Amino acid sequence: MSVTINDIAKRAKVSSATVSRVLNNSGYVKEETRQRIVVAIKEMNYTPSAIARSLSKCETNTIGVIVPDITNAYFGEIIKGVSERAERNNLNIILFNTDNYLEKEVRALKLLKEQRIKGIIMTPGFGEEKFNENYIKTINTLNIPIILVSADVKFTKLNGVFVDNIKGGFEATNLLIKEGHTKIGIMTGLLSSEPVMDRLEGYKKALKENDIDFCNKYVLYGDFKIDKAYELTKKLFEEKDRPTALVVCSNMMTMGVIKALKEDNKDIPRDLAIVGFDKIDFLDIVGLNITYMEDCPIELGRASMDMLVDIISSTEDDCVRRMIIAPQIVVKGSEKKI
């Protein structure tokens, strides 16, 4: 059980108000009494409560972090970046994992609001296609600084650190075009995901700028998961007219594509050139060198925490801050036209 001021008071045979004066170093206390209280505090191993301190200031030294999937290393990297900077600013992190469920996101936001925290850093889940009144209302009535990281929320304008996914889609496609590919496909994730929509837009833009016709059947509609990507790739090779290169919009889907190709002894890039999104550490190790667009999630985490600290310490709070980081292309050879 925790030791309270009352316990200290009882042991030191003084009133709790006197203990409080000693703890806060305010008001007069006889030196002898003070000594007795200090001894009691030490003997009882008392820690002044952060809760009591935060109540008087009406907020805690805590921020909330909400991610859609804690087992995905991408979000682990974001949290690592946030947590590095939080530590530097003496802030603690309350973590919520939503498993991509919108109700869990709403619940997390409401619980965090109750905690009187300093701010929230959140990667929303795959996002909402339709306007969801409860969700948007919860976000808009938070009255707590919120920073989105990596993915945006539709139908409202919030602070955030984002990746320029239009540029990402454009550069990935453009690299393949420069290699000589003209039949280029794209595997998207769920279209409710804003990053994916942007990557698709960048893809179309690159085709257009290079006078290559957009071909509807070269767009493969994935769901971010390995299995669906695997199926789509298998089906792709049943088609007569198929792309020679593929932009793949997430790390998990890249794995599914590789699985399907490996199983049928297809070669990358000879049978299908690939440019993926997000780093997959293990691929290099097993000798698969896949070119990809790099978000650098640890940097996104750091930048979002820096932005939050900036907003907390700022006196003006009426402008929405949005930082857009350009993704980097990491060329490994899987984009080649052979």
Add this chain to the structure above:
Amino acid sequence: MSVTINDIAKRAKVSSATVSRVLNNSGYVKEETRQRIVVAIKEMNYTPSAIARSLSKCETNTIGVIVPDITNAYFGEIIKGVSERAERNNLNIILFNTDNYLEKEVRALKLLKEQRIKGIIMTPGFGEEKFNENYIKTINTLNIPIILVSADVKFTKLNGVFVDNIKGGFEATNLLIKEGHTKIGIMTGLLSSEPVMDRLEGYKKALKENDIDFCNKYVLYGDFKIDKAYELTKKLFEEKDRPTALVVCSNMMTMGVIKALKEDNKDIPRDLAIVGFDKIDFLDIVGLNITYMEDCPIELGRASMDMLVDIISSTEDDCVRRMIIAPQIVVKGSEKKI
């Protein structure tokens, strides 16, 4: 800025004590006044502070979780398991990532103590070889229920959910012996890690039970990292008398071993049979079927949270609870003797 009881009181033109009575549904308030206060609460979008509530109960609805590496999916799975059960019990999680630094672990423990949380779930880092007075004292004077998960702390006896790593090392080695291997090596992690010491013990036990002499030079001293494992494997193949099979004590080191073998076009298991520890999702996908001992970290997370809830709600608190989960062997073919 957060709305306080005082703001409500001002708006409803009553005292804050009256607002408090309405919020807590205690004491008499005229119906008309009550209505005015309820309207003010709604208009000002007031949320009763969890801090204020927790102060009166002298603890928060929060637990602390400390992990050594948030970017490792193994700990992501543990947190996922903890967070599932925390949600069910209406508990929030304050997260600390220590990057395997002991000072960060001590700092996290001290900060959590200040927060008056209900309990702590912690995976200690690689552990301490030597008795560290400050560390052990911090843990022993917490006065908060603490549950270790997956790894133990030496020099003290704490609650925890652990894996039977002696059994793990034994079964891994025994499988290789049954396949006909007699020259079996082991790649350990840092010897300050208790799970690794136990796996080494299990390895020795299996050799002894099968009348195979323990050979010191078959023990490769790794550090859990890919690079060192890669180097050790390269060096291994320079030896004339070398093992035909290897027990590899962590997922990262398994990657390093595979990297070295792939680079030199060595075949698994023909050139070296392998039994690893911990699942590596991506390996199957790229067609590398590695036999491994499975911890099931999400289950460890769930069990540790269940144990914590049990301790919190229990009236007796003097017995140390330790649950040992047996690892499962997942056979994929890399253990074969060809």
